[in-house]
Amino acid sequence: MSDKANCIKSTRFEDGLIIPGGESTVQGKLLKELGLFEPFKKMIENGLPVFGTCAGLLLLADKINNDDSSYLQTMDIVAERNAYGRQLGSFYTEADFKGIGTVPMTFIRAPYIKAVSEKARPLATVDGHIVAARQGNQLVTAFHPELNDSLHIHKYFCDMVANQ
Numbered sequence: 001m002s003d004k005a006n007c008i009k010s011t012r013f014e015d016g017l018i019i020p021g022g023e024s025t026v027q028g029k030l031l032k033e034l035g036l037f038e039p040f041k042k043m044i045e046n047g048l049p050v051f052g053t054c055a056g057l058l059l060l061a062d063k064i065n066n067d068d069s070s071y072l073q074t075m076d077i078v079a080e081r082n083a084y085g086r087q088l089g090s091f092y093t094e095a096d097f098k099g100i101g102t103v104p105m106t107f108i109r110a111p112y113i114k115a116v117s118e119k120a121r122p123l124a125t126v127d128g129h130i131v132a133a134r135q136g137n138q139l140v141t142a143f144h145p146e147l148n149d150s151l152h153i154h155k156y157f158c159d160m161v162a163n164q
């Protein structure tokens, strides 16, 4: 069985939460309309491992610097939305991820992290901007690990789930 399948097989649905990329405004609206906003916020505050990628990062951020909206606000980071411009500002790069080494990173209308409090710890930077961070049970990346072959970041999150 592949590493990816193993990782998925040994992880139960209720063990962790991935908030994927997409459109943070739509996801935020749906969380409220579907009655998931408060339950998710409580579960994360109570220690449920959560991984937010791109729009997911925005949903977890305490503040979005260039937007009036904020969502779950469980992570002590300030995000800059659409920080690289619009669709044409999407790009691929490779950079160091703390504890892993060089990983591929695909950014699609991505945010970056403008500031972290002392509770959150930067895990990767690109051109001087923080693009991944961790705060206890919460992991965020401004890029999309699922769009490249490397499974290192998936494994990093599986380990967070296994060690909770």
Ligand code: GLN
Residues within 6 Å of the ligand: 020, 021, 022, 023, 024, 025, 053, 054, 055, 056, 058, 081, 082, 108, 109, 110, 111
């Ligand atoms: N630009 C989107 C937003 O602000 C995020 C894009 C993504 O998730 N790839 O919500």
